[in-house]
Amino acid sequence: MKTQIVVVGGGAGGLELVRRLGAKFGREKYDIILVERNPTHIWKPLLHEVAAGSLDANLDEVGYRSHGHRWGYRFFYGSLEAIDRTKRQVVIAPMFDENGQEVIAQHRIRYDYLVLAFGAVSNDFGTPGVKENCLFLEDRTQADRFRTKLLNNCLRVSRTLSVDSTSDAMVNIAIVGGGATGVELAAELYNSAAALRHYGLEVFDESRLKVTLIEAGPRILPALPEKLAASAQAELEALGVDVRTNTQVTRADAGALVMRSGESVKADLMLWAAGVRGAKIQGGLDGLEMTPNNQIKVRDTLQTTLDDRIFAIGDCCNCIIAETGKPVPPRAQSAAQMSKTAFHNIVSLIAKKPLEAFVYRDRGSLISLSRFSTVGSLMGNLVGGRMAIEGYFARIAYISLYRMHLIGIHGWIKGLILILIGHVNQVVRPKLKLH
Ligand SMILES: Cc1cc2nc3c(=O)[nH]c(=O)nc-3n(C[C@H](O)[C@H](O)[C@H](O)COP(=O)(O)OP(=O)(O)OC[C@H]3O[C@@H](n4cnc5c(N)ncnc54)[C@H](O)[C@@H]3O)c2cc1C
The missing domain is CATH 3.50.50.60 (FAD/NAD(P)-binding domain)
Structure with missing residues (x-):
């Protein structure tokens, strides 16, 4: 056997x-x-x-x-x-x-x-209404569901604006959790909203998007040094994201999140990314x-x-x-x-040989703020200590994480070919998936 x-x-x-x-x-x-x-x-x-x-x-x-x-x-x-x-x-x-x-x-x-x-x-920490009313980002099906709802809402607002250009219609999105997932998604949404006007939603742009990022802790991105987290928050706020720290969500209703203070944040889409x-x-x-x-x-x-x-x-x-x-x-x-x-x-x-102990090598954390910026810190053997990085160098380091995964699952030759194909796709394919 x-x-x-x-x-x-x-x-x-x-x-x-x-x-x-x-x-x-x-x-x-x-x-x-x-x-x-x-x-x-x-x-x-x-x-x-x-x-x-x-x-x-x-x-x-x-x-x-x-x-x-x-x-x-x-x-x-x-x-x-x-x-x-x-x-x-x-x-x-x-x-x-x-x-x-x-x-x-x-x-x-x-x-x-x-x-x-x-x-x-x-992890919804047992918060009432989260399972029923919030979306999650755990697998492809859930990511596809979010995208479909996002596009439908953009379409709705675009249609309203083409009938009445003075309308104040907006797409409101609330994201719970100021970790990597929440921060990266918030920035990516503004990138997509800006691109939609090239794909038939001529009257829609990022000014019609309102993202609220809610974090229970005192700051976003707790895994990064404070200076970098502040830099990421400033970048998000410049895009239009309403970043709320020290704010705990106690309930999720259909169409609104309720905070400990009693205040509620209305949203067309609510995404829960507050821990695992x-x-x-x-x-x-x-x-x-x-x-x-x-x-x-x-x-x-x-x-x-x-x-x-x-x-x-x-x-x-x-x-x-x-x-x-x-x-x-x-x-x-x-x-x-x-x-x-x-x-x-x-x-x-x-082979009946001695086993080795796992040694975790922290290579640092990198956060992509879509095409707008990348922030993070590199650690250990790569730089001989912790080094804060931002901008182009950070972007290259961030992209290389996925490249290493491609090589890890396909081997060097196919991995490198796929990386090359990825570059070609960026040139020949549309910037957004609209279906
Ligand atoms: C949106 C997002 C952004 C992230 N960004 C970063 C980042 O920038 N950097 C970083 O280092 N980490 C990031 N993470 C975290 C990172 O993705 C995870 O730590 C990593 O994927 C964990 O790997 P894993 O193999 O343990 O589990 P996963 O990659 O989650 O794989 C688990 C697999 O098990 C399968 N599975 C689950 N249950 C069952 C079952 N009962 N039977 C059979 N199969 C099952 C799932 O379908 C899945 O394919 C991010 C996570 C998310 C969600």
Whole structure:
């Protein structure tokens, strides 16, 4: 019987890992299996551009089946429902079509080694009405839904203005959470609104867009040095964003967010991006140790605390950095770094060699304010300490994060070809996805 290595979740960490495992082990003695609930992969940090329409996800997404064929792993389309550690099996939920007809019945997949890499979900902190009335930005479907609603609202306002040019009609958008997602989306929306007039909405422009960015903490971008966060806030305010810090949302109604002060912010679209927590797996993880935030506790080898054969990487795990006692932050760079250590340790475990400890290397944080600016800090080996960067250099560093991911999942040759194609697309394709 072949040794089966099952990876659940083909995101920033999982997809890089299956590529490495497939390339190393091939199909003869080993069976590398990716279980993923979506048929295609899109790198999560691009989702705000998909939501704003400035990126066509069809051009950047990766089909798991063809990727698996190329790199020597098998793709199982389905959602993890539970794990059975005694039998060493993962339970995959039944899949239904849009009419409720069962397409694939619940089934089990055997594993010798299992890697959990299923990411995180938005944390609404139990705030009433958020689930029902706010949009989220967790996957492509949600980003597409945001874009459709955005375009419909722009169309509505444009139509009103063409009938009555004195109308004060606006598109009002409220974003909760002043972290990277909220800040990047706010800037990207102004970029898209400015471009719409070239695509048939002649009477619409960015002056008809009102974005309110609401943050409970004292400042936006807490992961960045204060000076850079202030610089980003000034940039957003220059675009027209109403940035409200020290403001806590206590309820979301249909069409309005209610603050602790009692004040409410009316909005046509409300997006919740105020933090993440581990996703709940319906049937549980068979007693694996979890944090109160629902993340899987791992040792420094990235093995789960209670089971040597099960690893967890990326946003779904809680890995404590020895020097600081703090958890590794939920970032794409963390997931990519963990996928390298998990790969090394699975190979070592099979070869009965000692495992290595995961060492998190903080490369800094970069925030793209669309075409308007990029701010961030680079750290560690790259610059020998923390260095604040802004403008062109920061933009290049930001773009290179995605390029490294492309090389991580496609290898050098195809990765570089895709980077080149990306440049060509920027020239020949429309600046906005309008459908
Ligand atoms: C809008 C946005 C912008 C961001 N910007 C940045 C940034 O600029 N820089 C940065 O470092 N980080 C950024 N992040 C965070 C970064 O995207 C995540 O930290 C990173 O993607 C985590 O990687 P992961 O592999 O752990 O999980 P993910 O990339 O989220 O992948 C998880 C995968 O598991 C699949 N899955 C989930 N549940 C199941 C299940 N039950 N069964 C099967 N499959 C399942 C999902 O479909 C997904 O494909 C951003 C995130 C968002 C949402």
